[in-house]
Amino acid sequence: MAQQIHWFPGHMNKALNEVETKVKLVDVVIELLDARAPLSSINENLEKLIQNKKKLIVLTKIDLADPEATKEWINFFKQKYDSVLTLDLKKSGGENILSKAVINLGKDKWAKEKAKGMKPQPIRAMIIGIPNVGKSSLINRIAKRKAAGVQNKPGFTRGEQWIKVNQDFLLLDTPGILPMSYENQKKAANLALIGSIREDILPNETLGELLLAYLRNQYPSALFSRFGIEAIGDRLVVLNQISEKRKLVDGVGQNDLKRSEALLLKEFKDGLLGQITLEKYGT
Numbered sequence: 001m002a003q004q005i006h007w008f009p010g011h012m013n014k015a016l017n018e019v020e021t022k023v024k025l026v027d028v029v030i031e032l033l034d035a036r037a038p039l040s041s042i043n044e045n046l047e048k049l050i051q052n053k054k055k056l057i058v059l060t061k062i063d064l065a066d067p068e069a070t071k072e073w074i075n076f077f078k079q080k081y082d083s084v085l086t087l088d089l090k091k092s093g094g095e096n097i098l099s100k101a102v103i104n105l106g107k108d109k110w111a112k113e114k115a116k117g118m119k120p121q122p123i124r125a126m127i128i129g130i131p132n133v134g135k136s137s138l139i140n141r142i143a144k145r146k147a148a149g150v151q152n153k154p155g156f157t158r159g160e161q162w163i164k165v166n167q168d169f170l171l172l173d174t175p176g177i178l179p180m181s182y183e184n185q186k187k188a189a190n191l192a193l194i195g196s197i198r199e200d201i202l203p204n205e206t207l208g209e210l211l212l213a214y215l216r217n218q219y220p221s222a223l224f225s226r227f228g229i230e231a232i233g234d235r236l237v238v239l240n241q242i243s244e245k246r247k248l249v250d251g252v253g254q255n256d257l258k259r260s261e262a263l264l265l266k267e268f269k270d271g272l273l274g275q276i277t278l279e280k281y282g283t
């Protein structure tokens with residue numbers, strides 16, 4: 001790759017410390033992963049911080065992901081984590097499923113409290129995830145429905161706001177944001193393609209090249225149907241066809257392949273190429 005991606009350990013440590021402080025307040029950590037690139041959107045450093053917490057994995061943006069690939073990811077994560085579910089945050093209705101899953105994970109805690117003769121306390125949870133994965137959308141959905149329940153609970157760290165989802169479930173109203181480490185170039189590229197890290201961190205040309213190579217290999221039908229391409233040849237053949245179909249020419253009337261590549265990237269990001277998953281289980 002033409003350009004190395006740099007990341008900043010100091011920045012990462014600061015963010016992890018912040019998350020670590022918040023994690024201490026909760027029983028359940030809800031980690032959001034983008035269904036289009038779930039492994040790339042996992043933060044491995046986080047695992048160390050939340051060892052003794054229950055973890056609920058939520059795959060977001062399933063409306064944009066390949067449904068077959070999502071099924072396989074669900075099976076994979078079920079073996080690894082306490083609980084897994086998918087949410088399309090563009091639609092309502094997922095909130096109850098989330099609430100049930102969180103309460104289920106808190107049952108051990110209730111058993112312990114009962115054994116000590118205590119009244120079972122609500123399960124406290126927080127949402128974490130990389131930029132753009134849907135943290136605020138999920139919190140807003142829950143908070144809007146429960147606007148009256150947003151409150152400052154005494155006994156918790158001052159300044160922390162809790163959303164009373166129901167009598168058994170309190171959600172911290174600020175999510176933990178995890179910056180990514182860019183050590184792994186493939187992961188960084190996936191994160192740029194799903195909009196979680198800035199595109200200019202990678203040379204645009206490289207991103208476009210990676211996307212096109214992947215689509216030619218895994219989703220040729222998306223290229224056929226979106227751009228009316230007749231044959232999937234090599235990269236230049238495809239870019240030339242996109243230029244022709246979309247009438248992208250430069251000043252001297254030649255096919256503008258750079259603009260074709262930029263268009264491909266943009267339309268992928270806007271979900272116009274259909275449901276596409278960038279990393280498949282087992283590959």
Ligand SMILES: Nc1nc2c(ncn2[C@@H]2O[C@H](COP(=O)(O)OP(=O)(O)OP(=O)(O)O)[C@@H](O)[C@H]2O)c(=O)[nH]1
Pocket residue numbers: 060061062063064087088089090129130131132133134135136137138177
């Ligand atoms: N198609 C689709 N878009 C979604 C979904 N969830 C969130 N989005 C969109 O993704 C973008 C980011 O969502 P946010 O909820 O702001 O994500 P966030 O994790 O809070 O992002 P940061 O605050 O930047 O870390 C928004 O444009 C949302 O509308 C989903 O399930 N499907």
Ligand SMILES: [Mg+2]
Pocket residue numbers: 135136137
């Ligand atoms: Mg947000």
